[in-house]
Amino acid sequence: MSDVARLAGVSIKTVSRVVNDEPGVHPATAERVLAAIDQLGFRRNLSARNLRRGSSTGTIGLVLEDVANPFYSGMTRAVEEIARLRGRQVLTGSSDEQPARERELALEFCARRVDGLLIVPAGLQHGYLTPEMRAGTPVVFLDRPAGDVVADTVLVDNIGGTIEAVRHLAAHGHRRIAFFGDAPDIFTANERLRGFREGCVRADVGYHEELVVMGPHDEHTVAEALRRVFGGRQPATALVTGNNRITVYVLRALAGRTDRPALVGFDDFELADLLSPPVTVIAHDASALGKAAADLLFARMDGDSSPPRRVVLPVRLVPRGSGEVTA
Amino acid sequence: MSDVARLAGVSIKTVSRVVNDEPGVHPATAERVLAAIDQLGFRRNLSARNLRRGSSTGTIGLVLEDVANPFYSGMTRAVEEIARLRGRQVLTGSSDEQPARERELALEFCARRVDGLLIVPAGLQHGYLTPEMRAGTPVVFLDRPAGDVVADTVLVDNIGGTIEAVRHLAAHGHRRIAFFGDAPDIFTANERLRGFREGCVRADVGYHEELVVMGPHDEHTVAEALRRVFGGRQPATALVTGNNRITVYVLRALAGRTDRPALVGFDDFELADLLSPPVTVIAHDASALGKAAADLLFARMDGDSSPPRRVVLPVRLVPRGSGEVTA
DNA sequence: CCGACCCCGGACAACGTTGTCATAGTCGCC
DNA sequence: GGCGACTATGACAACGTTGTCCGGGGTCGG
Numbered sequence: 248m249s250d251v252a253r254l255a256g257v258s259i260k261t262v263s264r265v266v267n268d269e270p271g272v273h274p275a276t277a278e279r280v281l282a283a284i285d286q287l288g289f290r291r292n293l294s295a296r297n298l299r300r301g302s303s304t305g306t307i308g309l310v311l312e313d314v315a316n317p318f319y320s321g322m323t324r325a326v327e328e329i330a331r332l333r334g335r336q337v338l339t340g341s342s343d344e345q346p347a348r349e350r351e352l353a354l355e356f357c358a359r360r361v362d363g364l365l366i367v368p369a370g371l372q373h374g375y376l377t378p379e380m381r382a383g384t385p386v387v388f389l390d391r392p393a394g395d396v397v398a399d400t401v402l403v404d405n406i407g408g409t410i411e412a413v414r415h416l417a418a419h420g421h422r423r424i425a426f427f428g429d430a431p432d433i434f435t436a437n438e439r440l441r442g443f444r445e446g447c448v449r450a451d452v453g454y455h456e457e458l459v460v461m462g463p464h465d466e467h468t469v470a471e472a473l474r475r476v477f478g479g480r481q482p483a484t485a486l487v488t489g490n491n492r493i494t495v496y497v498l499r500a501l502a503g504r505t506d507r508p509a510l511v512g513f514d515d516f517e518l519a520d521l522l523s524p525p526v527t528v529i530a531h532d533a534s535a536l537g538k539a540a541a542d543l544l545f546a547r548m549d550g551d552s553s554p555p556r557r558v559v560l561p562v563r564l565v566p567r568g569s570g571e572v573t574a
Numbered sequence: 575m576s577d578v579a580r581l582a583g584v585s586i587k588t589v590s591r592v593v594n595d596e597p598g599v600h601p602a603t604a605e606r607v608l609a610a611i612d613q614l615g616f617r618r619n620l621s622a623r624n625l626r627r628g629s630s631t632g633t634i635g636l637v638l639e640d641v642a643n644p645f646y647s648g649m650t651r652a653v654e655e656i657a658r659l660r661g662r663q664v665l666t667g668s669s670d671e672q673p674a675r676e677r678e679l680a681l682e683f684c685a686r687r688v689d690g691l692l693i694v695p696a697g698l699q700h701g702y703l704t705p706e707m708r709a710g711t712p713v714v715f716l717d718r719p720a721g722d723v724v725a726d727t728v729l730v731d732n733i734g735g736t737i738e739a740v741r742h743l744a745a746h747g748h749r750r751i752a753f754f755g756d757a758p759d760i761f762t763a764n765e766r767l768r769g770f771r772e773g774c775v776r777a778d779v780g781y782h783e784e785l786v787v788m789g790p791h792d793e794h795t796v797a798e799a800l801r802r803v804f805g806g807r808q809p810a811t812a813l814v815t816g817n818n819r820i821t822v823y824v825l826r827a828l829a830g831r832t833d834r835p836a837l838v839g840f841d842d843f844e845l846a847d848l849l850s851p852p853v854t855v856i857a858h859d860a861s862a863l864g865k866a867a868a869d870l871l872f873a874r875m876d877g878d879s880s881p882p883r884r885v886v887l888p889v890r891l892v893p894r895g896s897g898e899v900t901a
Numbered sequence: 902c903c904g905a906c907c908c909c910g911g912a913c914a915a916c917g918t919t920g921t922c923a924t925a926g927t928c929g930c931c
Numbered sequence: 932g933g934c935g936a937c938t939a940t941g942a943c944a945a946c947g948t949t950g951t952c953c954g955g956g957g958t959c960g961g
Contacts (some may be wrong), residue, residue: 297946
């Protein structure tokens with residue numbers, strides 16, 4: 248900046264005035280300054296500006312599990328969109344479901360003085376955020392609640408979703424329904440299991456412990472589980488899967504088989520409608536989740552200091568003809 | 575920081591020494607300082623630190639088209655991964671294929687003094703980056719080359735891919751092959767079209783202008799194009815689609831039809847193998863693209879000043895049984 | 902013709918941090 | 932006991948920017 252000032256033959260402060268569109272600069276002077284800026288390719292240092300002004304850094308942080316998962320990338324896009332409307336940039340990071348990584352990312356973002364944090368919790372311990380939150384950084388949790396701090400949270404209706412899934416399958420005559428969910432220490436996995444259990448009770452189809460498999464993490468384990476649950480003397484006839492990854496593992500493990508059991512998957516996914524048979528899903532909108540959380544975050548950044556809110560977004564069952572009795 | 579110093583009864587510099595693990599601090603003093611830090615929830619301001627040290631900001635910028643597109647989200651994840659290994663954070667933004675947005679994002683990132691920029695170009699004008707690059711910010715272009723600056727670029731073998739697609743279809747007896755590509759002002763779309771044309775020549779199947787549709791942008795326009803190209807007196811019997819979005823539009827427009835024409839899609843996509851019939855694709859690895867570009871960027875950040883490189887990653891045809899004559 | 906006012910420009914401090922250098926205190930050794 | 936060496940700590944400047952305040956000159960009215 249001092250280079251620009253020297254070249255334009257003015258003081259450094261005048262340059263500042265020009266780049267900030269402050270009044271009180273003679274047009275000819277401004278012209279000279281702009282020419283110098285152009286010639287030198289000057290771009291003001293936003294960090295220094297923010298430091299000096301004590302103002303916001305114009306960034307928000309987004310910590311999620313894996314941006315490569317379509318569910319989270321849709322969410323990311325929605326957050327980006329809201330941030331853009333509010334003139335903020337987004338720092339992203341994937342925790343890979345590791346609490347240490349989540350913490351590392353979140354604290355790193357805080358050290359960069361983000362104006363707000365959006366977090367998909369990987370673990371249950373979030374005490375490390377207390378100082379930051381007390382210092383005024385708003386934090387909104389997405390998709391899962393924080394373990395041990397009270398803060399805004401945006402969730403989807405996990406329990407209602409699996410209740411509905413079971414209801415749907417029971418209505419099509421299924422009595423022995425299996426559930427494959429993610430690791431039980433993941434909030435959503437646990438909630439969906441609870442909903443499944445509740446759904447079984449409500450639909451009066453009986454809840455069978457041996458038909459529940461939590462935490463299969465690749466195609467192989469899923470195939471194994473399928474053999475166990477759909478073989479034997481009392482095989483299941485229908486399956487509820489706890490998230491999009493597991494649904495895909497199941498589909499892949501069953502590829503080429505014509506006798507695919509009735510299936511309802513949590514999370515919608517592209518092309519679910521084009522498979523044969525199409526896959527019935529519990530759909531919820533990743534963008535809506537991101538948008539709701541970002542809106543909430545910006546409201547906090549704008550000074551909203553009402554008590555922490557918990558927003559639960561609805562899910563809806565999208566029947567695609569795979570709920571019928573096929574086995 | 576001065577609060578911490580006051581509370582611990584030391585000077586601000588001593589606090590700095592403690593948070594930087596500098597030697598020469600009495601253990602008891604360090605203890606007091608740490609206690610004060612803990613009590614006040616102090617976290618040092620990275621912006622100020624970087625400003626003072628004149629060192630890097632520890633961030634890189636990634637401008638892409640749409641993070642919600644699985645292709646780009648895979649790329650993002652790979653970039654994140656490399657950045658993490660190098661201790662950097664990633665700022666992301668989606669340009670939505672709008673040159674103005676790309677420029678805005680890139681310049682914003684530069685103003686934040688990112689250590690490097692990864693850009694999926696939306697337009698052809700990148701002169702705006704010249705000052706930044708001259709100032710030492712390395713820039714690597716991904717997936718498409720820059721319009722008017724020389725810089726490192728990582729591409730996939732678009733031309734080779736569509737040549738191969740045509741070869742595959744011709745080998746299965748197709749003579750009238752159609753091509754649906756993205757808007758022709760997009761580099762990859764244009765390259766793939768060139769490859770398609772070249773492939774037709776090489777396979778000696780004839781290139782039919784009326785079978786080429788560029789720029790259909792939703793399911794409706796695609797359906798329209800399908801009717802035109804596969805109807806009429808001399809219908810096509812096979813189709814090459816220019817990217818994953820168009821492939822999906824085609825599949826959706828053809829849903830329920832049993833006489834799907836032979837299809838080869840550019841870009842692999844999840845579940846392509848589980849559709850019936852499965853979809854043959856020109857596969858290339860989004861993560862590999864992201865990784866290669868990030869590696870190149872970090873090499874530049876580490877001082878590599880060899881002439882700009884152009885890396886072309888291979889693609890491969892994944893036959894999935896839809897190349898055969900079905901119509 | 903002179904004073905008041907306005908407009909433009911500049912000097913200086915400060916944001917939070919760290920590098921440089923100085924200084925007070927301590928210890929060991931002759 | 933004095934001196935050098937070393938240790939622990941602090942004062943100060945500086946990074947690039949902007950807010951505050953002040954001054955110099957021009958204009959206009961009395």
